[in-house]
Amino acid sequence: MAELFIQSAVRITSDQVWVNGEKVNITHEKESAWLTDIYRHLEIQYPKFFKMDNLCKAGFLASEFAMKGTNLEPSEEKRDWSVLLFNRSSSLDNDQNYQKTIADDSNYFPSPAVFVYTLSNIVTGEIAIRNKIMGESCSYIMEKFDETQLYENGLIGLAEGKGIHHLLIGWVEYLDDKCDVLLFHVSTEKDGSTICPWNIIGIKKYFI
Amino acid sequence: MDALVQELKEKVIQALNLEDMTPDDIDANAPLFGEGLGLDSIDALELIVLMERNYGIKLKNANEGKDIFKSIQVMADYISKNRTK
Numbered sequence: 569m570a571e572l573f574i575q576s577a578v579r580i581t582s583d584q585v586w587v588n589g590e591k592v593n594i595t596h597e598k599e600s601a602w603l604t605d606i607y608r609h610l611e612i613q614y615p616k617f618f619k620m621d622n623l624c625k626a627g628f629l630a631s632e633f634a635m636k637g638t639n640l641e642p643s644e645e646k647r648d649w650s651v652l653l654f655n656r657s658s659s660l661d662n663d664q665n666y667q668k669t670i671a672d673d674s675n676y677f678p679s680p681a682v683f684v685y686t687l688s689n690i691v692t693g694e695i696a697i698r699n700k701i702m703g704e705s706c707s708y709i710m711e712k713f714d715e716t717q718l719y720e721n722g723l724i725g726l727a728e729g730k731g732i733h734h735l736l737i738g739w740v741e742y743l744d745d746k747c748d749v750l751l752f753h754v755s756t757e758k759d760g761s762t763i764c765p766w767n768i769i770g771i772k773k774y775f776i
Numbered sequence: 777m778d779a780l781v782q783e784l785k786e787k788v789i790q791a792l793n794l795e796d797m798t799p800d801d802i803d804a805n806a807p808l809f810g811e812g813l814g815l816d817s818i819d820a821l822e823l824i825v826l827m828e829r830n831y832g833i834k835l836k837n838a839n840e841g842k843d844i845f846k847s848i849q850v851m852a853d854y855i856s857k858n859r860t861k
Contacts, residue, residue: 604795615814618795677829680821681792 572766573758577774578633580749621662621685624694627740630751631695642699648733650703651692652725654710655741658688703732713739715771780852791826804849832860
């Protein structure tokens with residue numbers, strides 16, 4: 569089996585952002601939401617961000633940090649890239665928001681814009697659309713963050729012969745204002761931006 | 777009518793999460809879809825909900841939206857003629 573390499577590791581919690589183990593200083597505006605502060609820090613123009621639910625926002629932001637290290641433009645088609653994400657609570661954070669729009673019979677206005685995010689795999693789609701990632705995109709539910717599962721799925725995702733050389737893989741969890749994200753860019757190619765081999769020790773190191 | 781146009785701009789910004797926009801950024805006569813605000817099909821459904829929730833207007837046929845949602849001005853004209861609240 570070919571050796572794989574971690575090209576970048578992005579950790580986002582409810583109050584911190586780390587890229588490749590280095591803390592990113594985000595200016596936190598008292599009035600605004602934490603994920604919006606991170607978006608502003610990135611200095612990108614992607615109005616669709618504001619329409620996303622929190623799970624998608626968290627995954628999207630992590631992918632933006634990861635992709636910054638590649639020097640690839642979002643608009644470039646990426647046929648040998650895949651997205652593979654895991655979390656515990658699926659889209660429950662947004663499911664609860666949607667439920668609020670249908671809870672009261674006298675004020676019953678189901679929101680289409682909220683409804684479209686009531687699936688956890690939408691985050692993989694948002695990342696794929698933004699970056700023109702044409703390979704497989706999947707999301708799975710795991711009881712808790714499990715570095716062994718992550719490692720093994722990385723091996724499967726980048727197995728020889730599948731034509732995939734880059735994988736955005738990680739844990740993207742968001743529930744009740746608690747953000748817990750660890751996203752890796754893993755590649756079959758070792759280059760100047762490689763930070764370490766893809767193995768369990770490497771994964772655990774960045775689960776700060 | 778000017779007050780309704782202003783109110784509608786504010787409600788559209790809020791309902792469609794157009795966070796980086798202010799009412800002044802929206803040309804009342806500019807197309808809402810395509811080149812104008814660049815809204816999509818989910819936004820169209822959200823506008824239908826907005827009309828019902830705020831003005832008591834229930835569209836019988838979603839295709840009616842094509843004509844009603846041409847611009848903020850056209851929406852305001854339709855609302856002023858058909859509102860029930």
